[in-house]
Amino acid sequence: MTAAVGGWTALQHLCDLDGWTASDLEGLLDTAESMAEILRRPIPRVPALRGRTVLLLFYEASTRTRHSFELACKALGADSLSLAAATSSAAKGESLLDTLRTARTLGADAVAMRHPDSGAAALAAAAGLLPVINAGDGAHAHPTQALADLFAVRRRLGRLADLRLTIVGDVLHSRVARSAAQGFRACGALVTLCGPPPLVPPHAGPALGARVEHDLARAVTGADVVMALRVQRERQEQGLVPGAADYRAGWGLDAQRLQSLCPQALVLHPGPVNRGVELSPEVLDLPQAVVGEQVTAGVAVRMAVLYRILESEGAEGA
Amino acid sequence: MALRQKAVILDADAMTRALRRMSHEVVERHGGVSGLWLVGIRRRGVPLAQRLAAEMAAFERAQVPIGELDITLYRDDLTTSHERPQVGRTQMPGDPRGKTIxxxxxxxxxxxxxxAALDALIDLGRPKQIQLAVLIDRGHRELPLRADFVGKNVPTSRLEVVEVRLRETDGRDEVAIMEQVGATP
Structure with a gap:
């Protein structure tokens, strides 16, 4: 949800990357570059958002996303307020909005939220209570993760246009894959989706403007970037994926495979990694693994998003 | 708000002379260029710092390190101003501790x-001393600050706008006073 104001894109909410253009994305990544400079300082803190409070509302487990939002708030001088996940399953929509009302009363200026239901962020944004940053909603979107991936890749390769990105894994249930495919495609990358057919149905391709290729070797040959997705154990229990050994045999990435199929490709993983399933342990130590940089990139892009949303909010601060 | 050019108060030659004089003043005050940094406030402070450094290089035969400071994240008037500048990059030639900036x-x-620039600078480390050089001082201070080196003092009305145009950013060198059309002082 963006509106152009005098050449500057004011950001009200960030629910997904729908409608984001290459120049919107590149502009945000430029802001994130400035934020990354702050993070390299001995005292990584600026007063840009002093006096602002960001509610971190996580209805689902998260380590790196929540912590990187916390660090992003700290670095910009904002306060963060973590609300313990309200786990009541009844009337989720209502309780979510009530929680936001409470947070607003307590002085929150924005909310970064993660929710198991797809569309929860959009619902919260539509309520108009607070600016909403989606930190992952169901299988829908995880825009700040996609921004972090774009940032890390642009850093390494110097560009995003015309890159070939292959996403390997449980595309069907992955908000990371959806947002990454959207973001990279908007920036001019060619996206290929790969994985076991039940998890990468043919209709996933056109919906994300991507090519579907179930054979790993064909999917990653010539790729500039390979993104491995986490294989969720509960999907195996649902019978959608073969066991870990079979998954590894068909779609697992190890150093040898990467070396023979796409020796130059960067390797991304949104974490946490199931070592020995989607990625072999040695892959994380290869120079082409960007997994560690993805984490630092996450703080920089979340700073950029918070700044863009909050600097245009409210009129005090002069 | 429409603006009309009222007068050019500094042309290219006058600007060069002012910067040349300022560069000498800085070096004289500092007794050389050792331990000295020139840090430009983005955007137009940066090319001005480069020009001062170029003058100093000509007569001191030494290159003074140049830094760039972006103060967007330190401003206290973001939400009250209409323009929303893109956040730029801060780049320093090293550790500012012990330097005269x-x-x-x-x-x-x-x-x-x-x-805002003082806050931004001090967050990067504790310099030995900070001084201020400006091409134009137009008065109307709201804080207890003064410049150490001034190219030109220009009395202005608050309704006027001082526009500094530089080759690097605007294609030519001049300083003009702009007045609002139809404004009553």
Whole structure:
């Protein structure tokens, strides 16, 4: 949800990357570059958002996303307020909005939220209570993760246009894959989706403007970037994926495979990694693994998003 | 708000002479260029710092390190101003501790930009000394600040706008006073 104001894109909410253009994305990544400079300082803190409070509302487990939002708030001088996940399953929509009302009363200026239901962020944004940053909603979107991936890749390769990105894994249930495919495609990358057919149905391709290729070797040959997705154990229990050994045999990435199929490709993983399933342990130590940089990139892009949303909010601060 | 050019108060030659004099003043005050940094406040302070450094290089035969300071994240007037500048990059030539830093900007007006720049600079480390060089001092301070080196003092009305145009950013060198059309002082 963006509106152009005098050449500057004011950001009200960030629910997904729908409608984001290459120049919107590149502009945000430029802001994130400035934020990354702050993070390299001995005292990584600026007063840009002093006096602002960001509610971190996580209805689902998260380590790196929540912590990187916390660090992003700290670095910009904002306060963060973590609300313990309200786990009541009844009337989720209502309780979510009530929680936001409470947070607003307590002085929150924005909310970064993660929710198991797809569309929860959009619902919260539509309520108009607070600016909403989606930190992952169901299988829908995880825009700040996609921004972090774009940032890390642009850093390494110097560009995003015309890159070939292959996403390997449980595309069907992955908000990371959806947002990454959207973001990279908007920036001019060619996206290929790969994985076991039940998890990468043919209709996933056109919906994300991507090519579907179930054979790993064909999917990653010539790729500039390979993104491995986490294989969720509960999907195996649902019978959608073969066991870990079979998954590894068909779609697992190890150093040898990467070396023979796409020796130059960067390797991304949104974490946490199931070592020995989607990625072999040695892959994380290869120079082409960007997994560690993805984490630092996450703080920089979340700073950029918070700044863009909050600097245009409210009129005090002069 | 429409603006009309009222007068050119500094042309290219006058600007060069002012910068040349300022560069000599800085070096004289500092007794050389050792331990001296010129740090431009983005955007127009940066090319001005480069020009001061070029002058100093010509007569001191030494290159003074140049830094760039972006103060967007330190401003206290973001939500009240209409323009929303893109956040730029801060780049320093090293660790500022122990250095004498001359902050360089185009216009000194309310002092709020300089206040933000001081905060931004001190967050990077503790310099030995910070001084301020501005091409134009137009008065109307809102904070207890003054410049150490001034290209030209220009009495202005608050309704006027001082526009510094530089080759690097605007294609030519001049300083003009702009007045609002139809404004009553």
């Amino acid at each position: 001359v902050l360089v900007d185009d216009v000194l007006y309310t002092g709020r930009t300089v206040r």
